[in-house]
Amino acid sequence: MIDKESLQKIAHLARLEMPETAEKELMDSLNSVLTWMEELNEINTDDVKPLTHMSLEINALREDKVIPNISREQGLKNAPKQDGEYFRVPKVME
Secondary structure (H helix, E strand, O other), X not given: OOOHHHHHHHHHHOOOOOOHHXXXXXXXXXXXXXXXXXXXXXXXXXXXXXXXXXXXXXXXXXXXXXXXXXXXXXXXXXXXXXXXXXXXXXXXXX
């Protein structure tokens, strides 16, 4: 069972700010999930084969084909800012 101290530790590890008014509701929610997990552990799964995928669908992948591409000069031709080799964009991080 989840107690107040465990809930606060989980919130700290997840870097969550949790108001005291929500503690009771969250403890009840987590306890119901843990109770449900205990019920699942009681199910006999001895004859159930492990799954690697949840469905039997197989992806229909296309064959890779080499296609003509544009040159660097053509790609940079309409760029608002470029330095001859790369696109120039505003700095995002400092």
